[in-house]
Amino acid sequence: MTDDEFPPLHFAGPDGVPTGFAVELARAVCERLTVTCTVQARRFDTLLDALADKQGDVVAAAVPLTPGLRARFLATRPYFRWPARFIARKDRNLPAPSATALAGRNVGIVEGSAHEAYLKAFFPNATRKTFTDLSAAQSALKRGEVEYLFADGLSLALWLNGQEAEGCCTYSGGDYLENRYFGEGIGFVTRTEDAALARALDDALQRVWDDGKYAELYLRFFPISPF
Template structure:
């Protein structure tokens, strides 16, 4: 850029010298000699009968260097060209066009975000974040923080966004707690409740009347137990201390069904639970119990970035990128 500046200045000085020569009556280098002789001095014809002698038209006094320089157009400022795009009026500096996006995540919640044996960060959240960066034409970086410090770190400016399977806060299901300083993108995956059953079992429709008397394993004290109590009041709920214990009871035939998070059951039935069990029935989407899904958290001031991320996410779903990422971790779409 500095080379171009000096080159432009040199060209202007050379042109200024040529102009000085022209005003002094010296032919310019690119004008042939014949044309130069004609242009040197132009004499006027004397009308017949006139006593006035012809008077040559003399060239005007040459311009001074200061006058020539005053006629120059302003040169582009190389510092100005190198500046990044600035924020629009009323838009925060952080939400201007970015060349780098720093995502905060936990790195301890497989298959969404975790470290592989070689230490590399992997998981559904991580791959989706990289795809979003690619769509937004931004460099992607990750910073790990404990779960409880993800939102505080975001508010401290240690990252641009949190992607860590964080549920969008809704009344009755606020984890993390709603915060006026934090906003979320649209859901990038849903979190409905779902049933799983043994592969060799034949079950009726998943309705309140059809499931009357059926033994349903749930995690004690969970939102899934609370939902099942209200939706299937005539079923026999069998609470367990953990989802793993509930799934084990189903695998061993101690219960007829297990009701839990759809995504967790998908992981189980596509892995160690594949031989024994499968998902049955529909998704049960109830925001007051299961939330509106997982979203990407951003600072409230970054509304423009949130809009761009929402658009990029929609594009990833539309062109099949989302489905390809999801298929590497789940046996069915979790969108």
Template sequence: MAVACLALLTDPLARPAAAQEAAPGVTVPNFWDPRSSSDRPTVPPETIRFLASDDFPPFSFRDGTGRLTGFNIDLARAICEELDAACSLRIKSFDALVPALVREEGDAVIAGLAMTEANVKTLLFSDPYIGLPARFVALKGAEIDTTPEGLAGRKISVVEGTVHERFLRSYFADAQIVPFDGATEARAALGTEEAVVHFGDGLSLSFWLNGKTSGDCCVFVGEPWIEPGYFDRGMTIAFRKEDALRQEAVNHALQRLQLKGVYSELYLRYFPVSFY
């Protein structure tokens, strides 16, 4: 059921005079090949009616004043600016998004909708605009080799029953894998005899590292893991199967936003501790 229907997103996207550069040591991901460029659509869409939920921070949520904000919200606005399209955003519960799209109550779902087998049969998806890699974290100053050989015999904390545990048991079989009931317990094990590193979702870990609950204890170590079959499904925008023209236009806009530096500015605004 609809929770709100917002007015047209016609306000210019706030951005610095020059595209913001990544701070030293901060990696901004790039999902588009800079050597290839798509042509601007001959007939770009005049409107894009986005559908989203408002309980998905930091992608789409309400701030302390009740204002809708988030990475997805600003990205939708930037896409419309790039295409010179009028843009609206309608808020619904997550479970109601696909039915609303099918009923043509909107043109595109920007809400982290999973590319399940059922969804792929009935929907089109844009190029990925963000990935969700897995990462290792360790205490600051710890010298950790995060290869399977480097962690052989060493203790790794992980949340039990997750894809992260399944990955460790497949690729780090010689390590001592220590499962915990929840992320809080698994992270708290760092620096104790229970774990030398923790393995988990890079996005949530980036917020933990940058927040108060971590006590500034830890840092990412090693490289991001995007192993196919485990962590390779990125976030995309969904369209009706017959709406290939909008899909192509949005893909063009996403690539242009990357090339112009707008994507980097948005990424750094919402993810000051990069999870890449």
């Protein structure tokens, strides 16, 4: 089971059939397990209850791996994590982010986000400029009102590759993956009584990684890598 409104991880294709990185990875895993799998699209907020009610066997969607989730269900190892990234205007030739390099520099951030908390903790001398949402922060960076923007790498990848950015900006520095701030990522979710299925999914995920299918799917759905 998946949701069809969260590209590029899961969305409805031109023919209405669910696709996306998580969905196609699930199909690849089914092939490695030599089982026939049917993908059902459901409203995102109903997925876990539907799994508990045995309306499906696996959830392949962007459901965060949290202690609360693990208390109710089993999950595979993460197959995607939410990286945090800095982006900057291409024409500014700014240094790669570090605690020293960002001292006194303006950094756009979404107010109240995990990214703001991380910036406060590890880049304390940066000058934070908060915005109510990511779109406002992106617009400010594009106009040159801030020097950097620190936010979710996947959302930034979609913006950088879209028309709205107009090629203004690019990633600066590497990715940040601290679980304490940005979570464990996402994995395939099963019921607690289906431990054998969870183990089989983990094994198939490893095979998909080893034979290069993971990389193939990743490059198909992420033209600008968030990592």
